[in-house]
Amino acid sequence: xxxxxxxxxxxxxxxxxxxxxxxxxxxxxxxxxxxxxxxxxxxxxxxxxxxxxxxxxxxxxxxxxxxxxxxxxxxxxxxxxxxxxxxxxxxxxxxxxxxxxxxxxxxxxxx
Amino acid sequence: xxxxxxxxxxxxxxxxxxxxxxxxxxxxxxxxxxxxxxxxxxxxxxxxxxxxxxxxxxxxxxxxxxxxxxxxxxxxxxxxxxxxxxxxxxxxxxxxxxxxxxxxxxxxxx
Numbered sequence: 001x002x003x004x005x006x007x008x009x010x011x012x013x014x015x016x017x018x019x020x021x022x023x024x025x026x027x028x029x030x031x032x033x034x035x036x037x038x039x040x041x042x043x044x045x046x047x048x049x050x051x052x053x054x055x056x057x058x059x060x061x062x063x064x065x066x067x068x069x070x071x072x073x074x075x076x077x078x079x080x081x082x083x084x085x086x087x088x089x090x091x092x093x094x095x096x097x098x099x100x101x102x103x104x105x106x107x108x109x110x111x
Numbered sequence: 112x113x114x115x116x117x118x119x120x121x122x123x124x125x126x127x128x129x130x131x132x133x134x135x136x137x138x139x140x141x142x143x144x145x146x147x148x149x150x151x152x153x154x155x156x157x158x159x160x161x162x163x164x165x166x167x168x169x170x171x172x173x174x175x176x177x178x179x180x181x182x183x184x185x186x187x188x189x190x191x192x193x194x195x196x197x198x199x200x201x202x203x204x205x206x207x208x209x210x211x212x213x214x215x216x217x218x219x220x221x
Contacts, residue, residue, distance in 0.1 A: 008151065032208060043115070043201050043212030044154075089153070093208065097142060097161055098169070103153035 003027065006090055010106040019077040021105045023090030026071060028100070030092040033066055035075050038087045038104065047088075048075075080109045114138070115213035117202055123219045130189040132216050134202030142205045143185035145169075145177060147198040148215075154201065160185055192220045 005024045013019050023033070032051045036044035050057045050066045050073070057064045063076040077084050090102040118133035136143065142161050146154040146169075156169030158177040166177050174196060178186045185204075189196055197220045203210040 004153075034209060041215070041217075043203070043215050044210075046209040046211070049208055097159055097167070098156060099210065101146075101154040103151055 004090060004092060004100055004102040006102040006105045010108055012108045013080055015081060015109055015111050017080055019080045019107055021075040021088050023073040023102055024071060025092055028092055028094055031095045032093055033073050034091040035064055036089040036091060038089055044089055082109045082111050085109050115202060115204055115211050117213040117216050119216050120214060121217050124192050125221055126193060128192050130192050132187040132200055134185045134213055135183055136204035140204035140206045144203040145187045146201045148201055149198050194220050196220050
């Protein structure tokens, strides 16, 4: 069956360190992959999109990699801050209108 | 900035009631979506619409219907609410790839 896996355990890191979150998928051939941030009680907010022919994308302190051979995306936040604490969702689109979301990984950044 | 609004943040309904959840977007987006979000399950697509009066079933449409009479408004209808429909409901709109979400409606069915 088709599946997107994100680490269900929360990630705890110290302020200033790099946070790395993982998204693995099976049985998809995504046209592109997106990362969203979700704060408690709020809707997700779009962060980055990376296409199948791109290896890496950056935006300020954020970096996303996409390995279609490993079927994996890594999401990095460098110089993390307590304000980065949130749940981060991975989402795949295989073409068309439907986007499949992962369950998300909760990140806690300690001061 | 894109703004997606949902009619209620919190809603409590009784089993068997008909429930309407409204969503409005102000960016003239063609595509609109309804998801539900439950702990550990992520967002699951209920219905989506790619044009006025057009609708497509998502992954979990049972027990739900939708209406899109105007481009900016997409309504989710629970014909006869049941306790297993207690959830966070999120509306989103898009014109291309990234989706813009509303704040969500936390629905409790008792």
